[in-house]
Amino acid sequence: MKALVARGYGGVELLELTDVPVLVPGPGQIQVRIAAAGLNPADLRLVSGVFREAAPLTFPHVLRGDFAGTVTRTGEGVERFAPGDEIFGFGLVRSAGSMASVAAMPPSFTTGTMAEYALFEADTPALAHLPAGLAAGQAAALPTAALTALPLLRAWDFTAGTKVLVIGAAGGVGGAVVPLLAARGVHVIATAIPADEGYVRGLGAAEVIDYRSVEVTDETLRRHPEGVDALVNLALPGTSLPAAARAVRPGGRLLNIAFPGPGPDSGFETVYTKARPGDLEEVGALAVKGVLPDTVTRRYDLDEGVRAYTDLAHEHVRGKLLVTVSAG
Known part of the structure; x- marks a missing residue:
């Protein structure tokens, strides 16, 4: 499958689109065909090496991001999702450990969302079913932004x-x-x-x-x-x-x-990004009602992923940038 990866620690010059294996979900995991992935500045901070002690990366590293997609396979013991379910949310690299635990409990891990397929832990509040009436593109831009806003308003x-x-x-x-x-x-x-x-x-x-x-x-x-x-x-x-x-x-x-x-x-x-049980469902409902608007201002294909992150790193960005993924 196609995936946007970092070849090592550094800037956007070390990003490239390449082929990586499609992984099979293990116990408690789901495989998702990614429809769209939202970009966040934290994606680039992670590959810059600033968090290498807290969250060391293995290269090539598939970039993570917010996402929306369709469940394609489930691992043993998964009951919350089934193949064909449309979902959205976010995940962190497994090496993030305590960072992922802060963001959601149980923690949310992924193999990387800037790819045609990704694996996720199924039992985490950082994933939710996509509500009727919410487009995948808008949903993929919501999780990190909205799950940072909610803790701010609760503070x-x-x-x-x-x-x-x-x-x-x-x-x-x-x-x-x-x-x-x-x-x-x-x-x-x-x-x-x-x-x-x-x-x-x-x-x-x-x-x-x-x-x-x-x-x-x-x-x-x-x-x-x-x-x-x-x-x-x-x-x-x-x-x-x-x-x-x-x-x-x-x-x-x-x-x-x-x-x-x-x-x-x-x-x-x-205040840190935090997904509590029910938060992402609340985010989806607020988006359907129009309280949370669609803030995607630029869209890219996966083939343009390097340019998307280059724009994020070097240009003034209004709202959210989105990568649309076409699975093979």
Whole structure:
């Protein structure tokens, strides 16, 4: 089968499309024919080597990502899924160990989703049946973004009328965070370039700050002298966050998902992607209702997978990038 692999630790220059064996599911596993796979920056961080001690890779390494597809075979003991079931979700490489356990319990492992077929552990909340009315392409872009947004919203009481500054609103996770906050009646102040203003307002942002033309903290305080109730950082590195925290009123909340995160004394709480039982089903239902919109802005074939990751690494990306996979 065709698969997008990394030949070793490094950048996108070490990615290539090649042929790898189709694997047979073992006990508790399912084989899935991948219909579409969503890209995440974490995919590239993993192959860069920054996590090589915590999650060492074996090469050639098939890139992972969010996915949607059809179950083709099941291993011994699998009752939750059957051949022909359409599903979506995410998985991490088995060597991720504790990282996968944080993301879901039982943990979610995969042989890599940037391929025509992939194996997954069946018994994990990071997989779910694809609900009727949800297209595979949209579903494949949802898991990491939405399963990061849900823990963020659970980390504080975001009630109607709350003022929240969202830094990096036009990115992949912003496409879930902003509409979920807006659905609660939160007044979202989003940072974005002018070309993305219409997009983030469409997600539900009430105000937009062009971070390239003004200093965001100063501009936020100019508009809201008392400060905002919370800051949700989806983009800035940890070293930049202490200055941004000035925009938050005393007693407000500081939440972060970006890597590298802030130090332990920064006042920020770093929130990680997490799939609890029922979360992915909730995500699918919210997407069907239109609360979570389709944020895919660029689509590629699997043959264009290297270009997709090159664009992710080197270009300004709005929303989500998606690779459509045609199984042989």
